[in-house]
Amino acid sequence: DAGVIQSPRHEVTEMGQEVTLRCKPISGHNSLFWYRQTMMRGLELLIYFNNNVPIDDSGMPEDRFSAKMPNASFSTLKIQPSEPRDSAVYFCASSLNPIGTGRYNSPLHFGNGTRLTVT
């Protein structure tokens, strides 16, 4: 089991540029989550998908943020345009949850994150 794979590991970009973060969940998992972590705000849930469908994106800070999950093995989080305040570590996590129950009590498996620096 390769675990959740995120790329790139580090990203440095200039303000105004587009940033795309990538995630490959664990094979067979049906739920995928994007989190952002900063010292000030801790771990924040941005958006999550169930069976490739976005369920709740209320944590996405602004319209500059968007996420997609075109298939069960791939998801992207895009920031366009990026701003210095977007600098953070972005984590992707996946889990296997009972279908159709709306309950997410299965353990989350996190990737090692993407450290984003926007200058």
Next chain:
Amino acid sequence: LAKTTQPISMDSYEGQEVNITCSHNNIATNDYITWYQQFPSQGPRFIIQGYKTKVTNEVASLFIPADRKSSTLSLPRVSLSDTAVYYCLVGDNVQAGTALIFGKGTTLSVSS
């Protein structure tokens, strides 16, 4: 909204048992209690999960009293490598908005 309260930090020495308590007064009937561990530059890692009484695995034990308004993560004989942030999560119901929310966690520092 199920909310958790944990101590911000704890200190310990190698070989000691460490108990981290999490308060969750508004826990709902169907809520599970889940603990994660996070090392610097890594994502959180699942440690243990329980619903009531006691759960034990190779890493830790989780004690949950009958009223389920709190839980205690017990780490036996800690080592330097147990220095990390520990998070307690409660709730699993998306519709109730209680799922998947991490608090500030407890920073455990283990010294020799």
